[in-house]
Amino acid sequence: MEQKSALKPLFISGNAAIARGAWEAGCRVAAAYPGTPSTEILEYTSRYPEIYSEWSMNEKVSLEVAIGASLAGSRAFCAMKHVGLNVASDALMSQTLIGVGGGLVIVVADDVGLSSSQNEQDSRFWGRFAHVPVLEPCDAQESFSMMVSAFTLSETFNTPVILRLTTRICHVKGVVQPQRDSYPQFAIEGGFVKDVKQKVMTPAHAKFRIPWMFEREEQLRIYSEGCDLNRQVGGEDRRVGFIASGPTVLHVMESFPDAPILQLGLTYPPPLERIRQFAELVDQLVVTEEVEPLLETEIKAAGIAVIGKALLPRQGELAPQVLRRALAPLFGQAEADLPAAGVNAMQEQRVDLPKIGSSAELFPRPPTMCVACPHLGIYYCLSHIRNKTISGDIGCYTLGTGEPWNALDTCICMGASMGVALGLDKGRTESDQNKKVIAVIGDSTFMHMGMQGLLDITYNRGNVTVLLLDNRAVGMTGGQDNPASGRDIHGEPALQIDFRKLCEALGVRSERIVEVNPYELPTLFKALREETKQPEPSVIITNQPCVLVDHYGPKPPLEVIDAKCTGCGNCLDVGCPAISVVRRETVMKPNGQEKQLAFVTIDTQACTGCDLCPGTCAPDAIVPMEGVSRG
């Protein structure tokens, strides 16, 4: 029952709007692996009891779960960050030949601006590659309404639909008007339909599905020309007209309020005839898209003159100040007339543009590991080991690349630490004969895509020491549950995986699997020394939880006895953000060399008493805070 405008508007993020849209569309199954900026989509979805929600082991599995649910007759979706769709793409490329039962939506969030990702890729390519439609909302309201439309579009055209978001949509809150206050029961009649020629992709079957897929794409092309997802908005100043998609629609409206805009919501297949008609209305045509020139290439190929990446950056957000500066010449303005930008604040949005205005030289403030993070001890030890190459992976522990540890040598993609380590071992040259090869991977990344790599190491007799940092959570994205935490997406008890048994099953010999408490530095050093000596695969598993999870138990804080601190600075090598320098001194050593001393203090409001730093303090200057019992 539609109850338009009777419902109270919501003030929610794009991610929450996707979840609401799925619920209002009667979606029954949702799956995801956490990843910035998409993580909250499934967190919000899991709050709707009518929808089965899960944290999947990786994005490929999440898509496969959604495919299965769709074929079973239910509306289903999976959500992932841009790089997740690379992982899921194997399933996508076959699924496009099969079609759907209930509507099937793939929500993919591109990290435009690189807030927390290893690259900045444009997921809209997958629409072209898999010949499936791509929807691009411009804000939370459209995320909601397009999510509802996406299921219908999927069923009408018998196709998976890609709904593409960016960071500025996922993490922007706006006013959203909901349409329903009850969950609609939706299911395809008859449930799963057996049809092997459609659903079993062998060469004999697939070759008949390929022409079918192209015919579907042609129908979508015709639909795109007339549908109201693509519409003309904006003003009457016809000097410059815009073809805009995603968040750039609003950035263009903000920057050039009088310009006419052809706003594309269904951006693949693009409505080229409508674009041609629109082009005739304006003197110059500009296409704004984040981030690759996909529409631009297609518009040009249709013989329509358009300006795009010749003036606009091919990286980062097309925020208003970027658009205004880049396009000023088209409006007869000199760039110098525009307001200057900030000190060194919005650099990420001004890539390709010169720095403007006076710049105060400020320190960077990169993300740090948390106070008392169980990874700190690991990196303290790794930074003190010589003659090693360390392949890293994706997670909080990637921060070990930075100061003060400088411990990681590679970071490629989820799970890559395993295969890369094996390659570093097998490909070593004469000069690296005695180097220790170490791989560092977290529990969640190991289960996502690392397990196969470890099997590759054991099967192929690699000489690699694996550090499996089990902090019982998906830490980087905010501590989501996984099989290491032993709880499901709702926080309910679930399988808790035994990593020792798992590693044994993957072929690591039992005596080469060591469990350690990462806050005990001597134990850690000993384990690292012994295991890196062994000419066979070994795994060191750490066993302390992430400090961000609810059940982390802080202890009373530590403090520094000023009179005892010698300024040696050893504790700073731990890299705990609760430790800071209060005073520096330069002294002359007996041999005549100068030595820098750094006297420290501990932020007792932040310290959780993990007892790691006292282990680095020779004069025992770090002690439990006076007057606080440590019961």
Added chain:
Amino acid sequence: MVNSSNRQVTNILVVGIGGQGVMTASEVIAQTALRAGYDVKKTEVAGMAQRGGVVTSHVRFGKRVLSPAIPSGEADLLVAFEPAEALRWCGELRPEGVAMVNSEPQAPPVVSFGLYDYPEDPIGQIRERGITVHAFAAGKIARELGNFRLVNTVMLGAISPYLEFSAEVMREVILERFRERKPKLVELNEAAFAAGLERGHG
């Protein structure tokens, strides 16, 4: 008032360090503006924010808000939870904009490692640019009240005289949040808001 009536959208940039409550502060501003009947957009660069990195949140409200990002040089009010961060972001203000700054420095680990220096007198440097700055030790007030996490309520109290809705509406939004989630903290937040409001007037 930080906005003049001839402009349609008020832009507030809230900046600080992961863990200081920047997101909560901007959420309160947004909710207050909603209650006052405005269209609101609020963006946040979060990602790795809970790990001590720079956090910024843009709040825009008015009759109709388009882009969620405050165009560079168009912020009306900068709410900075740390003085060096105020310096980093002050160029985003309009020439007549106002900066409300917690004057207590918090140096990042890279300064402790000796790789960078903390800037000399960041607040003075902002003033040299001709910007109106109100700086006070909001963190100290929060700690004296018993919890450094109260710093965002102190800062909200301090900016409330500069917004076009009454301080009472914002105070109510804050207290309602705590009544629902952490009723034990209602009184403390009431005190924190009042202390901030007093400093903001000065």
